[in-house]
Amino acid sequence: MTVNASAPCPPLGLYIHVPWCVRKCPYCDFNSHTFTGELPEQAYLDALVEDLRHDLPLVRERSVSTVFIGGGTPSLMSPTFYQSLFQRLGELVTFSPDAEITLEANPGTVEQARFRGFRQAGINRLSIGIQSFNPQQLQRLGRIHDDREAHRAIEGAFVAGFNNINLDLMHGLPDQSPQQALADLDAALSWRTPHLSWYQLTLEPNTEFYSRPPALPEDDSLWAIWQAGRERLTQAGFSDYEVSAWARPGQASRHNLNYWTFGDYLAIGAGAHGKASLASGEIVRYWKTRQPDAYLNRIGSRTAGTQAVEVDERPLEFMMNALRLQEGVMESLFTERTGLPLSAIAEILATLRKEGLLESRRLQATERGRQYLNSVLERFLS
Template identity: 55%
Template sequence: MAELNPALVPLSLYIHMPWCVRKCPYCDFNSHAVPDGKLSLDLEREYLQALVEDFKTQIDFAQGRAIHSVFIGGGTPSLISAQGYQWLFAQLKALIPFDENCEITLEANPGTVEHDPFAGYLEAGINRLSIGVQSFNTEHLKKLGRIHSNTDAVSAIQLAKEAGFERINVDLMHGLPEQTLAQALLDLKLAVESGATHVSWYQLTIEPNTVFFRTQPVLPRDEVLEDIQEQGEAYLKASGFVNYEVSAWRKERPSAHNLNYWQFGDYLAIGAGAHGKVTRPDGVYRFQKTRLPKDYLAKVPAEHLQLKRIDDAELPFEFMMNALRLNEGVDAGLYAERTGLSLDSLDELLASLRARKWMAADHSRLACTEQGHVFLNSVLEEFL
């Protein structure tokens, strides 16, 4: 492996807020129901202070870089007050600078009881929202365990626009229990007509350790799922959206934070269960924080950090697993820059994938063909 230059790798920050009003039956994320459905001010302050202490342990990982994007995920990050975020950002920026045009995304749920007015979040420095609608169908929302209604979902997008947010992602799932083609397409139509500038549209998958895994709801048949995918994609394209990643559609510029993930960039990570990735001259490292909020709050900051170097043999798969999700792929030169490995070592494998029409013939880029995206899992298995 050649020595890596961290200065060439963009740096992001992921912040995990682990609480929800209640746990959804399909969710396998690190989220926990908050007592009485509302986060106390004392707990909010304690957690925010712990985030700052956590961040201090990662200062050296910045290696002179500023943070160019922030994503606040969960859980339900909109349970934290706008004032809390304003204080948090001030503390973090004093430790590692943020780029002047730093993209800061907050995941927010449509339930109006869960968050401050959106204008407060905008004033705190958050400039992009990702609203977890999942569906505009009230019956489907009930089955998914969501606490908002169709009206709440439409209202949340409208209120965000009125508050001044210009970049609004709407999270939607399809292939929901007993969902019809018409219902799935109506969800997309309502997202577009409500003013979403970006849509994350993905199929519900039943994950282990969820209520749905134990109860096994009735999902649409394969032929219905295929029709939803085909007609949904056609509708989004006709509505002016560009599909730039497997499940991401945009009318505006891409999400800088997600692009950094897919281009194998670096990201610091703070919060219970948060995962991070950093580049050092001697290799690429990942780390993960303890998952349970009570354990996270009980530990001293140094105990949160468990740094593990990614083995050189695993780097081709790690890189391609991200880069090949992008429809246009990445510049071929990024492989050596981000992994420290020579792309020449993959010549034989890449030639085979190109011969099968699974990867684009353009040697200056690493990208799947349309057929390759259909068989993306099979393509990735080749790099294991």
């Protein structure tokens, strides 16, 4: 297949990883490391700036339209850290005037004054890791906050001037009944935030829960939770624009949408992963040194590895992302983001549409297609 190297550049995001947390949760498989004492803010700030400087050849003078600061627990870092960080990063890249800048925050690591400082640093969206409002479940999940601190954190975010707030909430927790799961959801909905990430707890390898699995609800109970929760969310004005992301109209996460539409994103910080479309027509994924100490002490590039997205892999990579979206994407986006003609997958699309698994004229799964999404995606394997 011939690649069109002159395709327009995708939107550009920036992911920043902060690897430290107060305590590692038993379900967490992210690159997070327990830290006690004073965080090395200045050293990490210098490392992040140097990291981005080495990645500048990937940017091609494009502006950054979204930023997501994840972890770990990014809210452990001080507002002064973020004020200095964005000042220095702004000397290297251009941030769009309306850039969406999201910070992950955990109750128990923030107070209202801290939220105000984050807002003054230029952060305009918060993603608060609630997970549950049930104090017993919070203990089982290893969270450092209780239900009262969860409510105080949300209130403090609003008072500090944040309107664009996401709440992270899990269901299918150990021994959780449908009534308990819906009580959590009702508590979250009572705050009327514009966005909710509502997803099922899964047991991931290399976690404490995977080694010592807790008793999780049976499949029938999980289905009942999902059905009732979906009805609650829909009645409250939310739609599931992505598999586990719910938003009010016009309030979807722009950074998330960039991922699912096969956009580009720079990545800085220990263990961060990025994707870049190069002027040559190549598409590469890359990742940074995982261990915080090694990242801090690295001289020069902190990129630990790079992998090309080969031409014959691009249809599957694109569809794996696009079909997560409830509304899918326009057909023309396939060529814009992969550099390949739509004819490269025309035969597969025709078959899937004939079988009622894809909508016509858009790259969008039907309701039946979403039920068999893995089977749909298998058709795009090279």
